[in-house]
Amino acid sequence: MSRRSYLPDDLPHNRALWPEEYRELEQLDLLASRLIRQLNNQKIHRTRVLVEIEKSPEVHREFFRDRLNYWREVMRV
Numbered sequence: 001m002s003r004r005s006y007l008p009d010d011l012p013h014n015r016a017l018w019p020e021e022y023r024e025l026e027q028l029d030l031l032a033s034r035l036i037r038q039l040n041n042q043k044i045h046r047t048r049v050l051v052e053i054e055k056s057p058e059v060h061r062e063f064f065r066d067r068l069n070y071w072r073e074v075m076r077v
Contacts, residue, residue, distance in 0.1 A: 028060055032067035036075055
C-alpha cells in the first residue's frame with residue numbers, strides 16, 4: 001500500500017471538502033507516521049503504540065495497523 005493509495009484520485013485539494021471518512025483515514029495515517037517516528041527515536045515505548053491502536057475506532061483499527069506497518073517499513077530504510 002503506497003502512501004496515499006487509500007484515498008480516491010478525485011478528491012479535491014481542499015481537505016475541508018473531503019468526506020469525513022477520508023479525513024479520519026488521513027488523520028490515522030498521520031498518527032501512525034508520528035508514532036513510528038517517535039518509536040524509532042526512542043521518545044515513546046511500544047506500549048504507547050498499543051494504547052493508540054486500542055483507542056482507534058474499531059472500524060478503522062485494521063487500517064491503522066496496516067499504516068503502522070507501512071511506516072515501520074518505510075522508516076526502516
